[in-house]
Amino acid sequence: MFKTTALVLAAIAAASLHQPAAAQTAAAPAVRPAMAACPAILKQNFKRLQDEAPQDLCQYAGKVVLVVNTASYCGFTKQYEGLEKLYAKYGGRGLVVLGFPSNDFGKQEPGNAKEIADFCFNTYGVKFPMFAKSAVTGPEANPLHASLTKATGQAPKWNFTKYLIGRDGKVLEYFPSKVTPEDPALVGKIEAAL
Template structure:
């Protein structure tokens, strides 16, 4: 089993979720924040999810408060921002750290596989990692890359 599928994370509702639940899906992992200049990307991410979920795309949102303390709220506050303000229907997870010694194992794995320009660190909120249907990380996108600009890579990875 690929390393990605051996990882787990806690949902925003507090339930453990195995990444193996997404086996065979194209997974886009995003570190998010509710009070960031990039927060409006939630709308574009939801649009991609709505458009391509039936073809196998799943988006996983991981709130993070490490960058400018832009995710200060608890699970209820995060849910309100995501679901009420942006209509997010893709899975959201409990707040995590993405850099440093306390970084979540999922982000340690993704950064090791796709280190980016900062040599294995995440620069800011809304860094995105595309993971293939086989669990192999395919591509890393910067926070400035909008969901719309990722669509061609998603279509190619979905094989449609």
């Protein structure tokens, strides 16, 4: 009986060893189309704020993306808290918030990358992706914001302007700075896109 039990356990162990490979093979095709289907607006690279490692925005293909230009010393800076709450609440359903620090408005983002990253994390617990400081308006605007401005006809007018991009890469909405992350109009659009 001991020998039979050992044989049964060995057969179960062998079967379980083969199952993850089969599951991986079945799951692999689902990953490839998402990478191949990267929309034009996300076919861009930016340096990560914390360490300047290059980041391909195609990693967010298939997600609902909320793009926000940020600043550390602005009357709207407290929106970091609400943005982080949105990211925490809806991230599991496919929302990603992308923060782009900019010194374009009122010189309210004077710090270097380390100062900005430390401020965001230590003051507001920001965990959503943040990118290196860049211009978001005018001829020096980073390529993502230039594309968003073209798609909506609305350039950022101040810090914490928001753009919502759907899972298919289409720009869904422009929200001015005064629209907070808790605003029902913004939350409703996010929920509809998810």
